[in-house]
Amino acid sequence: MKDSSLVGVGLRVLKQSNVIIRNVKISKVLHTSGDALGIQESSQVWVDHVDLSSDRDHNKDYYDGLLDITHGCTGITVSNSKLHDHWKTSLVGHSDKNGDEDKKLTVTMALNHWINLNSRTPSFRFGHGHIYNNLFENTRDGINTRNGAQLLIENNIWIGDTKKPVYATKKGYAVLRGNDFGDNSGKGQSAVPTGTFAQAPYPCNLLPVSAAKSKILAEAGSTLSFSSYS
Numbered sequence: 001m002k003d004s005s006l007v008g009v010g011l012r013v014l015k016q017s018n019v020i021i022r023n024v025k026i027s028k029v030l031h032t033s034g035d036a037l038g039i040q041e042s043s044q045v046w047v048d049h050v051d052l053s054s055d056r057d058h059n060k061d062y063y064d065g066l067l068d069i070t071h072g073c074t075g076i077t078v079s080n081s082k083l084h085d086h087w088k089t090s091l092v093g094h095s096d097k098n099g100d101e102d103k104k105l106t107v108t109m110a111l112n113h114w115i116n117l118n119s120r121t122p123s124f125r126f127g128h129g130h131i132y133n134n135l136f137e138n139t140r141d142g143i144n145t146r147n148g149a150q151l152l153i154e155n156n157i158w159i160g161d162t163k164k165p166v167y168a169t170k171k172g173y174a175v176l177r178g179n180d181f182g183d184n185s186g187k188g189q190s191a192v193p194t195g196t197f198a199q200a201p202y203p204c205n206l207l208p209v210s211a212a213k214s215k216i217l218a219e220a221g222s223t224l225s226f227s228s229y230s
Contacts, residue, residue: 005051005222013039025051025222028063035065044075051222053085060087060118067122070094072101077108082221084115093125096147096170102126103148108200111212113220114139124149124172130200131156133212135220136165142188145172150197154178155206157213164188173197180209 005025010033013019019042026036036052039045052066066083067090069076083089093102105127112134114121119141122129126147132154136142142158142165145151151174158165158181165181166174166189173195181189207215 008033010034010036010038012037013042013045015041016045017043019045020048021046021050022048023050023222023224027051027053028055031061031064033064035068036063037067038065039067039069039073039076040071042073042076045073045077047076047078048080049220049222049224050081052081052083054087055085056087056116056118063087065089065091065120068092069105069107070102071098072104074104074106076106077110078112079108079110080112080216080220082113082115083117083121084113085117087118089114089117089120090122091120091125092122092129093127093147093149096125099126099147105129108132109134111207111216111220113137113216120144124151128152128197130154130197130204132204133207133209133216135159135213135216136162138162142166143174144169145174145192145195146170147172149173150195151175152177152195152197152200155209155212156180157209158182158184162187166192168192178206178209 010029029036054063103126108130115137117139123144129151138160146169155178
């Protein structure tokens with residue numbers, strides 16, 4: 001139902017395939033209850049038009065992640081969604097010691113609005129990620145490629161002051177194309193080692209950054225009505 005939401009209760013997708021999560025709003029899930037949305041050991045999961053948030057009035061460990069994708073997930077797509085007002089936002093890849101399982105991760109993130117966030121936008125360990133046509137607004141830290149992750153980062157937009165829009169740790173890699181870093185140009189992304197993942201394995205019509213920005217501002221989040229399903 002439009003405008004409905006879950007408060008303090010998250011969703012978990014565990015060992016499933018062919019799952020769609022759409023038009024859901026989840027907020028303020030305490031750390032003791034896990035992530036707002038957690039996807040583990042699953043494949044072919046589409047997360048679309050969701051709204052995930054908490055607040056930054058508490059310390060960084062009061063809530064857990066907004067969107068964590070871990071334990072070898074494949075074929076995960078996150079699109080047209082809004083992630084906002086949170087500390088540790090989105091973790092892809094379980095831990096530094098979980099490479100044997102998580103190196104097969106494949107995740108696509110497109111046309112999402114990331115706003116008022118501190119870190120993990122996202123933090124990506126191992127595997128392959130395609131991050132395109134996203135809008136990052138007032139995010140302190142940016143996209144972190146780490147532990148051998150191979151990211152393709154295309155036609156994204158940054159607004160506001162971001163400390164590190166794209167940065168690498170522990171031998172993470174990325175191919176960067178067509179991004180608009182705004183006032184953040186030169187803040188670290190030039191130091192990211194160039195990766196080998198340079199072409200998405202599926203057809204992809206990238207929007208110009210100006211068109212992506214207006215589309216995201218108008219449509220991202222839990223914005224669908226019943227007529228949208230017809």
